[in-house]
Amino acid sequence: MAQExxxxxxxxxxxxxxxxxxxxxxxxxxxxxxxxxxxxxARAEAAGEIKEGAKSESCPIPSVVARKMKQFGKEA
Structure with a gap:
């Protein structure tokens, strides 16, 4: 997940x-x-590998991603 x-x-x-x-x-x-x-x-959550504090080198935390996707008119 770190560099996807x-x-x-x-x-x-x-x-x-x-x-x-x-x-x-x-x-x-x-x-x-x-x-x-x-x-x-979404893949990590489906696999049971994610928590709100999950970190990625390239991505913001999940709640920020979800909020931005809603702003773009897409559900995360």
Whole structure:
């Protein structure tokens, strides 16, 4: 679980660097990261491997991911 979404996290950094740190130009990359994190946490929860304090090197905690996914109009 620790590095599952690392590629998506790196894509955000790359996008920000290429776009002079204009966050609005990297919205798709941010959504991709949160979608990856939501899927990763869902798999971990289904396997009984997750708690609210779960940590990932590339993802925020599960409650933050769930809140962002709701903002994007998708259930986590």
């Amino acid at each position: 979404c690392q590629a998506e996290a790196c894509a955000i950094q790359s996008c920000l660097s290429k776009n002079n740190y204009n966050e609005s130009r990297c919205a798709a990359a941010v959504k991709d990261l949160y979608a990856c994190c939501a899927a990763m946490y």
